[in-house]
Amino acid sequence: MLIGVDIDGVVSDSYPCWLQELNRHFGKNVTVITDYQMNVDFEVPSEEINDFFVCHAEHLLSMPEVVIGAKEGIETLLREGHELIYVTARTPAEKDVTVRWLTTKGIPHEHVLFTGFASKVDIVKQRKIEVFIEDYLVNAKSIAECGVPVLLLDASYNQEELPSGIIRCMNWDEILQGIRDIQAKEGKIDK
Numbered sequence: 685m686l687i688g689v690d691i692d693g694v695v696s697d698s699y700p701c702w703l704q705e706l707n708r709h710f711g712k713n714v715t716v717i718t719d720y721q722m723n724v725d726f727e728v729p730s731e732e733i734n735d736f737f738v739c740h741a742e743h744l745l746s747m748p749e750v751v752i753g754a755k756e757g758i759e760t761l762l763r764e765g766h767e768l769i770y771v772t773a774r775t776p777a778e779k780d781v782t783v784r785w786l787t788t789k790g791i792p793h794e795h796v797l798f799t800g801f802a803s804k805v806d807i808v809k810q811r812k813i814e815v816f817i818e819d820y821l822v823n824a825k826s827i828a829e830c831g832v833p834v835l836l837l838d839a840s841y842n843q844e845e846l847p848s849g850i851i852r853c854m855n856w857d858e859i860l861q862g863i864r865d866i867q868a869k870e871g872k873i874d875k
């Protein structure tokens with residue numbers, strides 16, 4: 685299958701680092717991100733968060749660790765014959781630091797698309813992506829609405845009830861199982 689894979693919160697364990705750096709920058713002690721738009725928990729205008737990210741992009745994008753099980757999960761999917769495309773809302777200006785991070789962490793990355801502020805749905809349709817791995821519920825919903833199943837990696841900021849077409853996965857093992865279940869349902873493999 686052709687699988688779309690988000691990066692932040694799915695492959696890169698970005699949020700714990702960003703939480704720590706934002707706490708330091710804003711002099712706060714936020715312990716849990718409850719809203720994907722981090723200005724909500726930090727109670728600052730979204731422009732201030734955006735400015736912080738623009739000024740410190742290199743540091744903020746190169747420091748995170750890999751999400752537990754992501755590297756092995758990606759390797760397993762490739763070994764099982766799937767094709768992967770990373771689709772990230774990072775901007776094209778962040779391409780170099782992103783590719784460097786993937787290389788440093790030993791994560792296979794043949795195709796990486798940077799949507800910036802454009803919709804991931806357009807990419808999903810253009811590329812005929814068959815299943816998508818995501819952590820941001822707004823993206824997950826819009827992708828699922830086009831009939832493409834989404835595996836949502838569980839996070840503190842995506843705890844809402846899920847509509848049909850979105851399957852919550854607690855870790856990468858469950859993502860791998862989710863892919864197999866979708867294949868079995870579509871008659872592509874025996875379960």
Ligand SMILES: [Mg+2]
Binds near residue numbers: 819
């Ligand atoms: Mg994400």
